[in-house]
Amino acid sequence: MRTVIDQEGKLLQDPWPVLESDQRSGEAQRGALHYWLYRDAAPADATERTAHTRLGVQLLGDDDRCAQLQDLSHLALLCIEVPLFTDGRAFSLARAARESGFRGDLRICGDFLPDQVHYFRRVGVSSFLLPKDSDHSNFVASIRGFSDAYQAAVDQTQPLFRRRWTWPMPAAVRA
């Protein structure tokens, strides 16, 4: 049983089941990226199938730029699989996806810690497919992170210095 939570920590009724590898059709290899397709209760018709198709991207190998996925606008779900929780590329990829205009559900799956979800949330991740057999309460508890942030990201595009240091300093204070 896979658990999916959204960026508020709410459990989701996930409409996108993960396909097992033998179910993956249209699995393509572009460079070193593997793709697989999430499909909902899909009609057999090819056109309709495409309309209901989602793309999952697995991080592997040397070629890891999200630019590999040329146009993300047709995707409703983009899932980045983290191979190992120490591999922080997913944070940059997630952010790049959002900054290139991806508006769909940006999901993280694979190996990640509850303590990483608030950073994922900051870079624009909107849902989490939790590791198998994990206790979702820890993930939910960690999702808020801190009450504010110094630097710009996706959830807050204005760095703190733009929000709190907005008036010119009076000359007298600067010796």
Place this chain on the structure above:
Amino acid sequence: MYVYDAIDQRLVDERVEQFRAQTQRYLAGELTAAQFLPLRLQNGLYIQRLAPMLRVAIPYGLMRSDQLRKLAEISRRYDKGYGHFSTRQNIQFNWPALEDVPDILAELASVQLHAIQTSGNCIRNTTSDEYAGVARDEIEDPRPYCELIRQWSTFHPEFAFLPRKFKIAVNGAVSDRAAVHAHDIGVELQRNARGEVGFRILVGGGLGRTPVVGLEIRPWLAKKHLLSYLEAILRVYNLRGRRDNKFKARIKILVKAMGIEAFREAVDAEWQMLRDGPTTLTDEAIAQAQSYFTAPPYEALDTEAAQQQCNKAMEMDPRFARWYTQNTREHRVAGYRIVDVSLKAVATPPGDISDQQMELVADLADRYAFGEIRSTHQQNLVLADVRIDQLLEVWHALDAAQLASPTLGLLTDIVCCPGGDYCSLANARSIPLSEAIQRRFDNLDYLHDLGPIDLNISGCMNACGHHHIGHIGILGVDKKGEEFFQISLGGSQNGRASIGDILGPSFGAEEVPAVIEQILQIYLEQRESAEESFLDTYRRIGIQQFKEPIYANRH
């Protein structure tokens, strides 16, 4: 000095509670050691040979007296009554108990100290020139930019799981006291052709297994672009740095593999998407950051009278004169001098300081130095603003507390890592060797005659003692299970930065002091004059002049 507002304080407090919860989960068995590892590292906590080690951040080396007192208190309550200043301006405690660390962090937070990101594969403490704001050769004070970088890098969501650690240093003077060429990113305040102050950016410097001098990626960057440009560099590194081999994961390896041209292009491509965006610094933000680092209320002294008084005291007491010459420096304000507080007393591990000594320095700071203290990456402290006519009193107090060894910049002002006595990574014990060298070369006249010599000792290839950039570098190696030391010559961190040349096969611990003596003898014989420094002589005559005589009677 930067002043926390309610937001800064809340963030530090929230971090403490976050780590408290993580520690509880770990102790309850809900987190494996591997899962707890990055979390505790990013709160400065190492598990070491004898006990956990906690590394507390001293942002760009600047402290208030009450902060130093709190560190003294913590060393007393939770440790063995001392702390250790590191080569990145931080302070380390060697003996805290794991379950006490959340409480220690809470105490630190009460005086706006923390251990955030002092370890782990994230952006570490941004370090700087210990004479920032007071040096005569300063172009512009680097500290406002250090503070802006600190904030930008703290809890940066994109860069908490980098391929490896990341270290940034900022220098604002002509002389480089921040070793910017030996950092992952070095930032130098520079004027362009129009006289505008901006940043020269260096990338890919570093010590360790594969020491490299940083390369220039950008000769001049307007101030407002600082953070967005750094972000572009970090992003390229995060995406492309090697993750397959821990020893090939630093940015210096990536820059070397790509070549600086291709690396620059990759950074520029990322930067185009960030440039002029919200991370661009505003005039208001720069002004606000600068407002925290203004001059203290210097008194208008009768400088001549003050100097005469001081000179008289020097005539009366040659020991005071020696300390004045070696351990104090010219200040940009007439009537004041910069005081170096030496943590290199003979038979003390370099950089170690007791709780009583910390309290003494805090008191001296309050009475004589506007309440501020700096730590240096050469493991000493600084009282930056002392009136010339008060130097004698300050010296008496420091001298009584073994904080006045008049050896700043000399051979026995040794930079030394904790080594095998404390660190599980070490091949050899560096501290006993440091002591042996200090004991052997204890004649002050001889030391002064030798002139400035940077002697750096590292217990292993991780080079926490920065031996690669020592004029004389010593590296502990494990040879057939025994402790041996390899010597290098001609490293340098200032101006023409260079990595030292290895002299030859390693020596046993007992041999090393004699070899050092021989090296010094060769220097004294070969120098063109007493004014030619060890480094200059070495660069002129080359390593063979040392290698041949030293190995002539060995092996």
